[in-house]
Amino acid sequence: MSGSYYYAGQADRYEAHYLDACSLCRKPLRDSDIFMYRGNTPFCSKECRQEQMEMDEAREKNWKSGRSLRKSDAQNSTPNKAVRTGTVAVA
Numbered sequence: 188m189s190g191s192y193y194y195a196g197q198a199d200r201y202e203a204h205y206l207d208a209c210s211l212c213r214k215p216l217r218d219s220d221i222f223m224y225r226g227n228t229p230f231c232s233k234e235c236r237q238e239q240m241e242m243d244e245a246r247e248k249n250w251k252s253g254r255s256l257r258k259s260d261a262q263n264s265t266p267n268k269a270v271r272t273g274t275v276a277v278a
Contacts, residue, residue: 205227205229206221206229208229209229209230209231209232209235210224210228210229210230210235210239211230211231211235211236211238211239212231212235214231216229216231219231222235222236223236224236224239224240
């Protein structure tokens with residue numbers, strides 16, 4: 188077996204260690220510097236790490252803007268809308 192493997196808890200089952208490859212480009216991390224991000228995410232270079240940071244920032248920004256749009260939609264809806272309640276029977 189090449190690389191680092193750890194026992195996965197089942198007989199004859201070994202999985203690759205998370206520090207074996209860059210999380211973005213999957214380049215092997217053997218005998219090279221490892222650039223970490225968010226605690227346990229390894230990268231082969233500052234550039235790969237920076238690209239992941241930018242993707243995470245964009246995703247977070249989109250999530251927040253989507254959330255604020257839903258919030259503003261709820262605030263802008265008219266509070267005096269008529270709502271019918273009751274039972275519906277379908278045959």
